[in-house]
Each structure stands twice: as structure tokens, then as C-alpha cells.
Amino acid sequence: MNLSYTDEQNxxxxxxxxxxxxxxxFETRMKSVDSESGHNPEHWKLFAELGWLAIPFSEELGGLDxxxxxxxxxxxxxxxxxxxxxxxxxxxxxxxxxxxxDLENKTQILEELISGxxxxxxxxxxxxKGYNLDNVDCEIGSDGVVxxxxxxxxxxxxxxxFLVFGRQGSGYAFALIPKDAPGLEIVGYKTYDGFxxxxxxxxxxxxxxxxxxxxALEILxxxxxxxxxxxxxxxxxxxxKCYKLTIEYTQQREQFGQSLSKFQALQHRMVxxxxxxxxxxxxxxxxxxxxxxxxxxxxxxxxxxxxxKAGKKVGEEAVQLHGGMGVTQEMSVGxxxxxxxxxxxxxxxxxxxxxxxxxx
Amino acid sequence: MxxxxxxxxxxxxxxxxxxxDKEYPKHIKQKMENGDELSRxxxxxxxxxxxxxxxxxxxWPVEHGGTGWDATKVYIYLRELALAGxxxxxxxxxxxxxPVIWTFGSDEQKKKFLPxxxxxxxxxxxGYSEPGSGSDLASLKCKAVREGDEYVINxxxxxxxxxxxxxxIFVLVRTDDSGKKQEGITFILVDxxxxxxxxxxIITIDGDHEVNEVWFDNVxxxxxxxxxxxxxxxxxxxxxLFHERSSIAGAPQMRRxxxxxxxxxxxxxxxxxxxxxxxxxxxxxxxxxLDLDALEMTELRGxxxxxxxxxxxxESSLLKIKGTELQxxxxxxxxxxxGHDAMPYGGPYGFSDVxxxxxxxxxxxxxxxxxxxxxxxxxxxxxxxxNIIAKAVxxx
Numbered sequence: 023m024n025l026s027y028t029d030e031q032n033x034x035x036x037x038x039x040x041x042x043x044x045x046x047x048f049e050t051r052m053k054s055v056d057s058e059s060g061h062n063p064e065h066w067k068l069f070a071e072l073g074w075l076a077i078p079f080s081e082e083l084g085g086l087d088x089x090x091x092x093x094x095x096x097x098x099x100x101x102x103x104x105x106x107x108x109x110x111x112x113x114x115x116x117x118x119x120x121x122x123x124d125l126e127n128k129t130q131i132l133e134e135l136i137s138g139x140x141x142x143x144x145x146x147x148x149x150x151k152g153y154n155l156d157n158v159d160c161e162i163g164s165d166g167v168v169x170x171x172x173x174x175x176x177x178x179x180x181x182x183x184f185l186v187f188g189r190q191g192s193g194y195a196f197a198l199i200p201k202d203a204p205g206l207e208i209v210g211y212k213t214y215d216g217f218x219x220x221x222x223x224x225x226x227x228x229x230x231x232x233x234x235x236x237x238a239l240e241i242l243x244x245x246x247x248x249x250x251x252x253x254x255x256x257x258x259x260x261x262x263k264c265y266k267l268t269i270e271y272t273q274q275r276e277q278f279g280q281s282l283s284k285f286q287a288l289q290h291r292m293v294x295x296x297x298x299x300x301x302x303x304x305x306x307x308x309x310x311x312x313x314x315x316x317x318x319x320x321x322x323x324x325x326x327x328x329x330x331k332a333g334k335k336v337g338e339e340a341v342q343l344h345g346g347m348g349v350t351q352e353m354s355v356g357x358x359x360x361x362x363x364x365x366x367x368x369x370x371x372x373x374x375x376x377x378x379x380x381x382x
Numbered sequence: 383m384x385x386x387x388x389x390x391x392x393x394x395x396x397x398x399x400x401x402x403d404k405e406y407p408k409h410i411k412q413k414m415e416n417g418d419e420l421s422r423x424x425x426x427x428x429x430x431x432x433x434x435x436x437x438x439x440x441x442w443p444v445e446h447g448g449t450g451w452d453a454t455k456v457y458i459y460l461r462e463l464a465l466a467g468x469x470x471x472x473x474x475x476x477x478x479x480x481p482v483i484w485t486f487g488s489d490e491q492k493k494k495f496l497p498x499x500x501x502x503x504x505x506x507x508x509g510y511s512e513p514g515s516g517s518d519l520a521s522l523k524c525k526a527v528r529e530g531d532e533y534v535i536n537x538x539x540x541x542x543x544x545x546x547x548x549x550x551i552f553v554l555v556r557t558d559d560s561g562k563k564q565e566g567i568t569f570i571l572v573d574x575x576x577x578x579x580x581x582x583x584i585i586t587i588d589g590d591h592e593v594n595e596v597w598f599d600n601v602x603x604x605x606x607x608x609x610x611x612x613x614x615x616x617x618x619x620x621x622x623l624f625h626e627r628s629s630i631a632g633a634p635q636m637r638r639x640x641x642x643x644x645x646x647x648x649x650x651x652x653x654x655x656x657x658x659x660x661x662x663x664x665x666x667x668x669x670x671x672l673d674l675d676a677l678e679m680t681e682l683r684g685x686x687x688x689x690x691x692x693x694x695x696x697e698s699s700l701l702k703i704k705g706t707e708l709q710x711x712x713x714x715x716x717x718x719x720x721g722h723d724a725m726p727y728g729g730p731y732g733f734s735d736v737x738x739x740x741x742x743x744x745x746x747x748x749x750x751x752x753x754x755x756x757x758x759x760x761x762x763x764x765x766x767x768x769n770i771i772a773k774a775v776x777x778x
Contacts, residue, residue: 148739149739152651153652154654214727214752221738277517342755345517345759346511346756348755350585357587360752363748364725370652371652371718
């Protein structure tokens with residue numbers, strides 16, 4: 023048994039952590055959030071130069087052959103600064119489908135993704151269809167014509183291409199659709215955590231290519247599982263920051279002639295926040311260290327259930343212990359809560375994953 | 383003991399229903415239904431509509447224009463209003479400063495302010511918290527110095543809800559800092575149009591402008607605007623807080639909200655069955671409803687005590703804690719029900735410029751959840767309420 027990170031992994035963590043702490047303070051983050059595209063293109067370029075966009079791809083696809091541990095630690099560091107750059111959407115979701123799929127020219131497309139010159143979004147969820155991945159109405163015809171509606175397509179307004187998941191015959195497939203394809207309407211918006219997202223309306227939209235028609239659902243499932251590990255890692259980073267911010271604030275803030283951190287009732291609350299974070303981190307390590315695929319899947323469902331509850335609790339407590347200041351836009355702590363709430367429900371709620379855990 | 387309504391009560395309920403049916407302005411009803419923001423004019427219009435009927439003083443003594451209803455009638459009245467989705471009353475005049483004025487104010491103040499509050503001619507706001515004085519309210523520093531027939535106020539208040547709409551503000555000021563911090567506080571009424579009063583918005587995490595900073599720069603206020611005695615403001619402030627806290631619980635609004643959520647769950651899918659058949663969801667709803675029943679009965683007990691002439695005391699802290707916890711629970715449940723559809727954010731009142739696939743109801747669930755983080759903080763944090771209960775109710 024070995025629960026430590028390798029030297030290489032520690033170097034990667036240091037490099038991400040250095041960027042987050044020196045080039046990504048809260049003000050910089052909010053500038054990205056408030057900008058038109060919802061992220062800073064300079065940062066994206068830098069991520070590409072540092073090789074971060076290449077992490078989870080094999081060497082033959084032009085990647086660094088990184089594994090889930092590498093992704094996890096990148097996301098944990100991202101979470102500490104609630105980075106809004108569209109890493110999840112591009113690298114983990116769209117990249118995850120492409121690397122597993124059989125799209126003919128995928129090497130070329132991945133090259134553009136890895137170099138940061140093109141952005142790609144995965145479009146699978148549909149309005150009021152819930153979290154079951156196979157519950158979609160979108161149709162991909164045998165002639166490659168796509169009809170349907172997709173929503174909360176992460177990073178949609180910035181995407182050059184979409185990977186649209188839909189039914190094909192009695193199975194499923196992905197359709198590669200460029201952003202300017204006739205019959206495609208994109209409604210872009212911000213989500214409440216400050217990220218960008220969008221709806222796609224596909225009306226007789228001709229796909230550039232259709233791929234993975236034999237195992238699209240399996241590919242989607244594996245990709246979402248990897249994404250769950252990523253956002254759970256991100257949540258753990260955010261939780262750690264939440265309790266640290268809270269300790270700092272309660273030490274500075276004086277009421278009744280002493281700092282708030284001296285009140286035992288509040289100390290216990292902060293201890294609880296810390297403990298939630300640590301135990302969730304332990305669970306994450308269990309997932310990362312489990313090799314058996316079906317055991318691992320079950321544990322990923324369990325992780326999402328744990329993170330959904332713990333992240334929400336820690337975020338809410340952080341806001342509460344900041345008092346009135348905690349609910350203002352100008353303080354960072356409320357923005358951590360928003361991201362933790364989105365993560366808590368993204369890909370499925372705590373109850374949904376508890377059921378999946380029980381059933382698997 | 384009897385939980386059934388009498389014939390007379392039922393007739394009264396019909397009267398309230400009929401009033402709402404006929405007089406509740408349709409355009410306001412529509413906006414409330416959609417979750418749209420009401421303008422200042424519309425909020426005033428709603429209050430005036432109730433005032434015209436003579437029903438604004440449901441918690442007031444008859445001598446000052448109160449309705450003279452017993453606890454059951456007040457309960458029926460507030461419940462019907464909430465079930466019809468009416469806007470809640472702006473409490474700062476009606477439920478907060480008015481009891482202070484009729485209990486501690488001069489005859490002139492009663493004559494000048496109470497009828498205008500009852501008729502919603504004046505919009506009041508609250509000048510209590512300061513940046514350095516939140517939970518420890520008595521440490522406040524906003525200063526008032528007497529000069530002849532006037533007080534000159536300098537300092538800053540914060541978290542002033544809807545201060546941007548207000549005509550008047552009641553302010554706790556320090557008139558003496560030589561003794562204990564609770565001494566030397568004075569309760570004073572200030573016209574917001576007085577030179578030197580400035581309102582600055584605070585934007586909250588839901589993106590809304592609801593609270594404000596209020597700054598006082600050499601604001602000159604007639605000495606006759608002091609309520610009661612100079613230096614006794616802390617007593618009045620606490621009296622007001624008891625009234626504030628007993629009006630926060632909001633059980634009828636939650637009854638409506640949980641019913642709507644149950645209804646919505648019939649057509650929502652998370653997994654393969656509709657949410658209304660999901661065991662986890664049903665258990666959350668049931669637990670919520672049980673807690674709500676208990677809250678409602680506790681509220682009723684308080685109302686009954688108030689009708690017997692008892693002022694809501696430290697017990698109001700129970701209602702504040704439980705009521706706000708439940709408000710947060712249901713706002714959380716609403717986000718959960720909405721799933722991914724809760725993510726699109728078009729501002730605190732939804733999208734006005736683009737058409738998104740998620741229902742408006744779902745879109746509004748997250749801003750509402752975020753807005754409701756405040757309820758366990760305002761009116762004295764729930765942590766402070768527990769201190770009050772420990773000290774004043776349990777005597778420990």
C-alpha cells in the first residue's frame with residue numbers, strides 16, 4: 023500500500039498551486055467571471071504552454087499520459103481558487119469522450135484542444151430529463167442529421183465544436199457539430215457559480231461526423247465518472263479554503279471584546295468543517311487507490327454522495343460564520359459556496375448517487 | 383383545547399378569501415406567481431390595498447387602529463395571504479418601529495407617525511447594525527451630539543434592508559460613551575431626506591440589491607424625534623428585536639412553498655421514476671412537514687400569548703431559529719428538485735433577455751437559496767438567539 027503522491031505528481035501540484043496563488047487572486051477570478059467569455063484567454067494559453075491541457079491523454083494522442091491522480095490534484099488546487107477556466111468542459115468532458123471514442127480524425131482535433139487553439143463542449147443532458155445518461159430524446163439519424171435540445175452544456179458559448187450525445191437507431195452515438203453548423207442555435211448564459219454554459223437547439227442539423235455508435239453510452243458513462251472524480255477533488259480544495267478563510271475571518275473579527283474564534287461554540291463548528299474536509303479527502307484517496315473497475319465505480323458514486331453533502335455543509339457554515347459579510351458579493355466565501363452547490367448537484371444529487379451506490 | 387375553526391372563524395376565512403379574490407391587484411399577483419421583482423410602486427400599492435380594507439393593523443392594539451382580532455383570526459388572515467402568494471408586509475414600520483412608538487413614544491409621535499405607518503404613507507427602514515457591531519449590537523458607535531434643539535448624527539449603519547426605498551429610518555445612536563456599552567444608546571427617528579443621509583447599495587451573493595449601507599454626515603435631527611428617554615435606547619431596541627424575531631418565522635409561506643414543490647415533483651425526473659415517487663425525496667418532504675407543523679403550533683402559542691397582552695419575549699428566539707432553519711431547508715430542497723435546471727443564472731429574477739430551456743421556477747431556485755443564507759444571520763444570528771434562550775429562557 024502506498025498513499026503518497028509521486029515526485030512528478032508533487033511537481034505538478036506545485037506548478038498548479040503556484041499559478042493559483044500568485045496569478046489568480048480573487049479579484050483576477052472575478053474579472054474572468056465578469057468578462058464576456060467568462061474566462062481569461064491568456065490563462066488558457068498559459069495552461070496549454072504548461073502542458074496542463076495535455077495531462078489525461080496518451081502520448082500517441084499528443085498527451086502526457088497522466089492518470090486520475092494527476093487530474094485530481096490539478097482540480098484540488100483549482101478548487102482552492104475556484105478557477106473558472108473551462109478545464110472540466112474541454113479536457114475532461116469533451117477530451118474524455120474523444121480519447122475513448124472512434125472519431126476518425128480525433129488526433130487532429132485533440133491536438134487543437136491540447137494546444138488551446140480550439141474549444142470543445144460535450145452536450146448530453148436535456149431539460150428536465152434528470153441525471154440518467156441514457157435518458158435523452160435527441161436523435162442522430164443514419165444520415166447524420168441531428169434533432170433535439172440540450173441544456174447546461176458547459177462552456178457552450180466558447181466552444182468551436184460540440185460532441186452531441188443522442189439516440190441512433192436502437193443505440194446511441196456522438197455527433198461532431200461545428201458551432202456554425204446550419205440548424206444549430208446556441209443560447210449562452212452564465213450559471214450561478216459564475217461559469218458559462220448554454221442550451222443547444224438542433225433542428226435538422228447535419229453533423230460533420232458521427233462516431234462511437236457501438237459503445238457511446240459506455241464512453242459517456244466512463245467520462246462522467248472521471249469528471250465526478252475531478253469535481254469532487256475540486257470541491258475538496260474549495261472546502262479546505264472555506265475552513266481556512268473562516269478561521270482567518272473569525273480571528274480578525276472582534277465582538278463582545280474578543281475575537282470570534284475564541285468562542286467555543288464557533289470553534290467546534292470550525293472543527294466540524296475541518297473534519298468534513300479531511301474525511302472527504304480520505305474517501306477520495308480510497309477512490310483513487312482502487313484498481314478494480316466495478317468496485318471503483320461503486321466508490322465514485324459514494325464519493326459524489328459524500329462530497330455533495332459535505333461540500334454544501336462546509337460552504338454554508340463558512341458563509342454563516344462570516345455573518346453578514348459572508349452573503350456579500352465582495353467577499354470570496356460566498357462564491358465558494360456557489361461553486362460547492364453547483365458541484366453538489368452536477369451530474370447527480372447526493373440522493374441520486376446514494377441510490378446508484380446501493381444498486382451497484 | 384380545540385383545533386377546529388368556529389363558524390365565525392370560517393366565515394372570516396371566506397371574507398379574507400373574497401377580499402383577496404376581488405382586491406388583490408392582478409398584475410401584482412401575476413408578478414408574484416412568476417417570481418418577478420416588484421417595483422417600489424407595486425409594493426406600496428399592495429400595502430395601500432390592505433390599508434384601504436382596514437386590515438394593516440392585524441398585530442396592533444385597537445386604540446391605534448388595530449383590527450382587534452383574536453389569535454385564530456390573525457392566524458387565518460396571515461395564512462390566507464401567504465397561500466394566495468401575496469407579498470409579505472414590509473415589517474420595519476408596521477411590526478417593528480410602530481410597537482416601539484406606541485409603547486415608549488410621545489403623544490405627538492404617536493399622532494404623527496402611527497396613522498401614516500398604518501396607511502403605508504411612509505416606508506420605514508432599520509438603522510441598527512454597524513460594520514463593527516453585528517452580533518455585539520450594543521457596541522455601536524454611530525454618534526449623536528445634542529446641539530440646542532437638535533441632535534447631530536455622524537457614523538454608518540449597514541445591512542439596511544430596502545433602505546433605497548425608505549422615507550424614514552429608526553436609528554440607534556450613541557449619545558454617551560462614558561458608561562457601560564448598553565447605556566448611552568438613544569433611539570431616534572430620522573427623515574431620509576435630511577441633508578447628509580446617504581444610501582449605498584450592498585450586492586449580495588444572489589446578485590440582488592436588497593441591503594444597503596446608510597451613512598450619516600452631520601445629519602441634524604430635531605430633538606423631538608428621540609423616542610422615550612435619551613440613553614434608554616437599548617431597552618427599546620431589545621423590545622423591537624423581540625417583535626422582529628416573532629415575525630420572521632414565516633410558516634404559512636413555507637406551507638405554500640412545500641405544496642408547490644410536491645406538485646412540481648410529479649413532473650420531475652432525476653432517475654427513472656418521477657421524483658414524487660422517490661423514497662429519499664418523500665422522506666425529506668415528510669420530515670419538513672412534521673417540523674413545519676410544530677413550528678406553526680409554536681407560532682400559534684405565541685400569537686395567543688400576544689393577544690393576552692404579553693409582549694413577545696425571549697421565546698421569540700425559538701421561532702426565529704426554527705423558522706429560519708426551515709426556510710433554508712426548503713430553499714435547499716427546491717434547488718435539489720430543480721437539478722441541472724437550477725444552474726442557468728439570469729440575475730436574481732431570472733432571464734429577461736434570452737429564452738433558456740430550464741423553467742423559470744427552476745432558474746429562480748438557486749438565487750432564492752443564496753438569498754436565504756441571510757435568514758440565519760439577520761435579526762440577530764441564530765447563534766446569538768441560542769445565547770438569548772440559554773440566558774433569558776433557561777436561566778443558565
